[in-house]
Amino acid sequence: MPKGANQKLKLYYLAKIMVKMTDDEHFLTMPQIKERLEECGITADRKSLYDDMEALRTLGIDVILEQVGRNYYYHVGSKHFEIAELKLLVDAIQSSKFITEKKSNELIKKLTGLVSEYEAMQLKRQVEVQGRIKTMNESIYYIVDEIHTAISTNRRIQFEYLKWNLNKELVPRKEGLYEVSPWALTWDDENYYLIAFDAEADKIKHYRVDKMRNIRIMDDRRLGKEHFKAFDMAAYSKMNFGMFGGTETKVKLKFKNDLVGVLIDRFGKDISIRKSDEEGWSETSVDVAISDQFFGWLFALSDGVIIASPEDVKDRYRQELLKITERYS
Numbered sequence: 222m223p224k225g226a227n228q229k230l231k232l233y234y235l236a237k238i239m240v241k242m243t244d245d246e247h248f249l250t251m252p253q254i255k256e257r258l259e260e261c262g263i264t265a266d267r268k269s270l271y272d273d274m275e276a277l278r279t280l281g282i283d284v285i286l287e288q289v290g291r292n293y294y295y296h297v298g299s300k301h302f303e304i305a306e307l308k309l310l311v312d313a314i315q316s317s318k319f320i321t322e323k324k325s326n327e328l329i330k331k332l333t334g335l336v337s338e339y340e341a342m343q344l345k346r347q348v349e350v351q352g353r354i355k356t357m358n359e360s361i362y363y364i365v366d367e368i369h370t371a372i373s374t375n376r377r378i379q380f381e382y383l384k385w386n387l388n389k390e391l392v393p394r395k396e397g398l399y400e401v402s403p404w405a406l407t408w409d410d411e412n413y414y415l416i417a418f419d420a421e422a423d424k425i426k427h428y429r430v431d432k433m434r435n436i437r438i439m440d441d442r443r444l445g446k447e448h449f450k451a452f453d454m455a456a457y458s459k460m461n462f463g464m465f466g467g468t469e470t471k472v473k474l475k476f477k478n479d480l481v482g483v484l485i486d487r488f489g490k491d492i493s494i495r496k497s498d499e500e501g502w503s504e505t506s507v508d509v510a511i512s513d514q515f516f517g518w519l520f521a522l523s524d525g526v527i528i529a530s531p532e533d534v535k536d537r538y539r540q541e542l543l544k545i546t547e548r549y550s
Contacts, residue, residue: 234261235273236282239297244337248287248294297337304340307332311344319361319413319431361413361431368403368415368430371438377402378417380436382428391432398435401426402443409458416454418445425452455489456508473506473529475499480525487518504529516541 238257243249249257251267258265265273274295277284283298302310310332314325333341364380371378379398383391401417404425408414413430425448476484478501484492492505509515516538519526528535 228263231263231265232273232276234258234263236277239284241338243296244340247339248296250294302335304336304343307344364430364433364436367436367438368406371403375443377439377441377443378436379439381434383432383434402445404449405454407454418448420444468511470509470511470534471506472509472534473504474526475502475504475529476526477501478503
């Protein structure tokens with residue numbers, strides 16, 4: 222590119238230099254800034270750079286001038302994202318099973334471009350994507366985009382829903398396509414789920430987004446609006462253990478007082494806690510989707526949490542325990 226053309230991009234290169242090479246711990250003097258610009262094929266006098274720094278401030282870049290002795294130093298203060306915020310985002314990307322390893326690395330690389338090269342080193346030091354359990358569905362971003370489009374345009378969708386077989390292959394769960402009315406997307410247990418209304422079953426269901434394929438937006442309008450008028454996403458997630466579905470039932474649980482934190486972590490602070498007749502124990506009633514995952518959660522807590530009612534759920538839990546005992550006896 223001719224030198225004159227570079228001069229037209231002086232403000233762009235200056236912004237790039239300041240954002241990438243300075244932060245609250247790293248500074249540049251005016252001669253150093255001029256030197257960096259010259260490396261980009263741009264010449265600048267001191268007076269014009271003063272004006273350019275003010276222009277950067279007008280554009281929203283927090284350029285700070287500090288005097289130390291007889292020297293003046295420039296650096297960028299607050300940015301769109303603080304380093305702590307970006308570390309939080311990097312951790313979320315790393316732990317997200319629904320984001321492939323390749324896409325995780327791409328996203329993290331983009332995030333490091335928002336901070337100085339020194340801060341980027343801090344982010345790279347904590348990156349440990351390789352070896353984590355990740356989805357292999359590279360098309361998940363397009364699937365999510367299609368779902369959002371269907372929701373915003375009030376349309377139903379069709380798709381294939383997959384499962385793993387013993388040959389470690391993803392195969393359709395049934396012949397033909399699933400047809401549902403999408404209403405929301407949620408992130409639970411490190412996975413991404415579609416919350417939708419199944420008109421055939423006349424109920425709300427959820428689907429792992431990374432197990433969806435060949436999605437198609439239909440011309441038909443969505444159904445199930447009345448089911449979502451009072452829909453509580455948080456309550457739905459708490460009720461469905463690991464988002465495994467089951468029959469929704471109100472269950473009274475009796476638990477040792479020192480396990481109250483376990484109950485609150487699982488069901489939230491809004492649960493009603495009552496003292497039990499037995500010393501050192503309390504009770505609560507919660508809505509639960511009865512499933513093997515719910516029973517597994519109880520089993521892991523040993524005798525610290527027990528089902529007080531209803532009787533049919535107690536009986537089913539006893540049967541599950543008996544099966545486990547017979548299997549390993």
